[in-house]
Amino acid sequence: MTTTPTTTTLPCLWFDTDGLEAAERYVSLVPDSEITEVVRNPDGSALTVSFTLAGREYLVLNGGPAYALSPAFSIQLLCEDQAEVDRCWDALLEGGEESRCGWLQDRWGVSWQVVPRRLLELRADPDPARAQRAVEAMLGMRKLVVAELEAAADAVPA
Known part of the structure; x- marks a missing residue:
């Protein structure tokens, strides 16, 4: 009996504050790409950005300057x-x-x-x-x- 796996992977890129701008740039360059969701902080800035590049899913996290x-x-x-x-x-x-x-x-x-x-x-x-x-x-x-x-x-x- 074959089962369909439910576990997937999703690369997450850590940005300081401008992950939405980066994701918008990336999807404009690569065919079959789009921003699929933006989760916002209470102040309206983007916290996470989900997007696809050539159909592959990515996530951006605007997590601040702690990591590069x-x-x-x-x-x-x-x-x-x-x-x-x-x-x-x-x-x-x-x-x-x-x-x-x-x-x-x-x-x-x-x-x-x-x-x-x-x-x-x-x-x-x-x-x-x-x-x-x-x-x-x-x-x-x-x-x-x-x-x-x-x-x-x-x-x-x-």
């Missing part, structure tokens, strides 16, 4: 093509800080991995040397560039 977000938790955003990588990267980077290998930290401190799906295909290439060349190229990039990943994968070793 870190790259120990990141959201991976798989993009269909370079145009989507560029659009999402630029929007999330606004006021934030870029890192390496497709990672950035947005202005609220949330870490993102902005990854073209093509990288996953190159990493899974049946030729391990080709896959390795793509990975090595990725390691030297900040924003991931599909054309450069493909060129590295296709490069003929000297």
Whole structure:
């Protein structure tokens, strides 16, 4: 007899006070995303914000300055093509800080991995040397560039 599990998981992101603004930004960038509930404090400010990104549920808690977000938790955003990588990267980077290998930290401190799906295909290439060349190229990039990943994968070793 198969039973349907009732336990689920829900990532919760701790913000100081501006979690609603962050959630509004995130849902504006990712298709199939929406804010589903805002629970307010007695003063009208948002306490929690429930939202979905590409159908996956998240929760924001405006819990004050006691804790800070870190790259120990990141959201991976798989993009269909370079145009989507560029659009999402630029929007999330606004006021934030870029890192390496497709990672950035947005202005609220949330870490993102902005990854073209093509990288996953190159990493899974049946030729391990080709896959390795793509990975090595990725390691030297900040924003991931599909054309450069493909060129590295296709490069003929000297």
